[in-house]
Structure formats: C-alpha cells, structure tokens
Amino acid sequence: MNRKIENRFLANYVVMFIISTMIGIFAFMLLGFANDLIAKTLVKNNYTAQNLMMDDYKSIDTTSVVDKGGGVQVINTNYEVLYSAGINTLLKDKLTTEEFTEFLVLSKSMGIPYSYSIEYNAKEQFWLVVTFPTSIRIDFAIVYNKEFASVDKQNVVGFLLAVILFYLLLLAISTVIYSKITSIGIVNPLRKLCNSARRLKDGDYTERVDLNLKNEFGELQDTFNAMAQQIEKEISLRKQSEENRKKLVLDISHDLKNPLASIMGYAELWGNKLDLSIEERDVYIKIIYDNSLRANNLITDLFELSKMESSEFKLCKTKVDVCEYVREEMGTAIPIFDKAGFTYDFDIPEEKIFVMLDIMQ
Numbered sequence: 001m002n003r004k005i006e007n008r009f010l011a012n013y014v015v016m017f018i019i020s021t022m023i024g025i026f027a028f029m030l031l032g033f034a035n036d037l038i039a040k041t042l043v044k045n046n047y048t049a050q051n052l053m054m055d056d057y058k059s060i061d062t063t064s065v066v067d068k069g070g071g072v073q074v075i076n077t078n079y080e081v082l083y084s085a086g087i088n089t090l091l092k093d094k095l096t097t098e099e100f101t102e103f104l105v106l107s108k109s110m111g112i113p114y115s116y117s118i119e120y121n122a123k124e125q126f127w128l129v130v131t132f133p134t135s136i137r138i139d140f141a142i143v144y145n146k147e148f149a150s151v152d153k154q155n156v157v158g159f160l161l162a163v164i165l166f167y168l169l170l171l172a173i174s175t176v177i178y179s180k181i182t183s184i185g186i187v188n189p190l191r192k193l194c195n196s197a198r199r200l201k202d203g204d205y206t207e208r209v210d211l212n213l214k215n216e217f218g219e220l221q222d223t224f225n226a227m228a229q230q231i232e233k234e235i236s237l238r239k240q241s242e243e244n245r246k247k248l249v250l251d252i253s254h255d256l257k258n259p260l261a262s263i264m265g266y267a268e269l270w271g272n273k274l275d276l277s278i279e280e281r282d283v284y285i286k287i288i289y290d291n292s293l294r295a296n297n298l299i300t301d302l303f304e305l306s307k308m309e310s311s312e313f314k315l316c317k318t319k320v321d322v323c324e325y326v327r328e329e330m331g332t333a334i335p336i337f338d339k340a341g342f343t344y345d346f347d348i349p350e351e352k353i354f355v356m357l358d359i360m361q
Helices: 002-039 063-067 097-107 153-201 216-272 278-309 322-340
Strands: 071-076 081-086 114-121 126-133 318-321 354-357
Touching: 002 153, 063 071, 063 081, 097 114, 153 216, 216 278, 318 322, 322 354
Parallel strands: none
Antiparallel strands: 071 081, 071 126, 114 126, 318 354
C-alpha cells in the first residue's frame, strides 16, 4: 500500500511539473505575441528620434512628445545640451566624455526605468535624444548569432546543459522527497486503520483507533470507533442473550424431568398394581393429567422461546389499553390465587394508558 500511494504521488507530481512547464512555455510565447501587438501602440515606438530628426533641431516638433509625457534633448559634439523639452534625465547642461559614454551604454541596458531613442545627425553633428518613462517592462532574451561562430560557444552550451541537468536532477530529488513526505501523512493513518480493522475482523471488538488528527482521517477515526463500539455492544448483548437462552433451556429441561418422572412412575405403578380401587385410580389419573399439563406448558414455553430466536419471528403489535389488559389477566388469575390461599392487592390506574402490544404473545 505504501509503495502504491507513494508511486501515485510521484506520478502526479511529475505530471503536474510537465503541465506547469508547458503552461509556462505557452505563457512565454503568449507574452511575446502580446508584446508584438502592444509594441505598435507604444508612444516610444511612434515617436522615435529617427522619425523626429531634422537638420534644424529648432524645427523639430517636440509638442507631441512632451504631451505624451516624454522629453527631447539635443546634444552637440562638445556634449553640451543645446535644447531640452519635457523630462530630462541628463541633469546637466554639459557632460564629460565619460559621462556621455556612460549615458549611451546605460540607454541600452535592461531594467532601466526609461526608454531612450538616440539618433546622430552627421550633417549638423548633434545627437537627438527622445526619452519616455517606462510603464512596465520585463527584459528577457536568448541571443544566438547565426552568422559568426563564437569561440566561447562550446563552453556556454556545456554550461547551459549542466545547469539544465542540475535543475532536472534537483527537481527529481525534490519531487521524490516531497512525494514521500506527502504520502507519509496518508499512509500512516491508513496503516493504523487497516491494522485496527484487521483486529476487529479477528474478533477483538475492544480495538479503537487513535490518530490524533483533525482532518478527514480524524472523522474516519471517529466513525470507525463508533462502529467498533456498536459492534462490541451488539456482540455483548448477543452473548448475554445466548447465555440467558441456554440457562432458560436448562431450567425448563430440569423442570420437565419432574412431571415426566411423575407420569412415568404413576403409569408404571398403575400397570403393575392390578388391584387398584376406583379412588386410587382416579388419584393416579389426576396426578398423571396434572403433570402432563405441566409438561405441556413447559414444552409450549420452550417452543415460544425457539420462535423468538427465529429470524422469521414477528410481533403483531396493536394499540392496547394496558390497564384494561392487566385487569382482564388478573381476573383470570384470581380464582387460582383464591384456591391456593393467597391474598392479593392490585393498584391499577383508572385512566387509559395505551401501548403497542402483541396480546397473543
């Protein structure tokens, strides 16, 4: 069971990783497609330095750029800012060679909060810089030169393959470990439940499960314990009923011996004694009849007990006034009490009390 569940978790995590990877690749492709679509609407692509370039920089229309939240700067060969409109990230009117070089390098870097479009006018010898603030940009690119081979190609490819293999190995190890950790939280409670169910099947009805959990396994534990408690109670009642039945059968069998022995004794005496008087014969007949009646009542009780143990036994219950029923039964018993010399006192309520009762049983 442990191995099956663990393998199932491992397979599920591998499938989940494959699906996640495919979704990631699809999302990356979709992001590139969306980038191509949105690029046509970006102001930085509609107002480039190349589109705005004019030999007379004073004639350049910068109004649209400024209205769109951008800025325009004109820099001569001495790195002096001849003209500026809108936002200005240079912060100086004159730059050094190092500062201007650093600005050119920075303008092509990834992760900067501005988009720069720079164009050089060779005729009038000035740079036109168009600047727009970046809204949101994610820079990621894999570049491969098809025209010229690099001497570092083999090292770079080897390094990339090593990184990919290490990533896959690390992923496999983490997947196996995580599947084991996850399966433990399911396998251990299941193992305890199976062991308890096995003991219950073998007849140990006192077995209980203690998982000490508050999740679905905790609910299953409570259900199992309630079932085991109910089974233990039913078995105990069944054993008690069986013991009572055996005791009753034993008592009836013992009581049955006396009338049968009396019948056999008087019948044998009657057969052996030929000179019986009429009075003696009547006494023998009465004794034999009374003991036969007693034996018949005991056999009837035993038969009724057997019927009650049968699965087909049913009670035909009807709505009966139990007070009136007791009065009728006691009325038939009063002559017997009087004949036996018993005194009696009955206290039966006058109001009607109805119960569901099988008066024939």
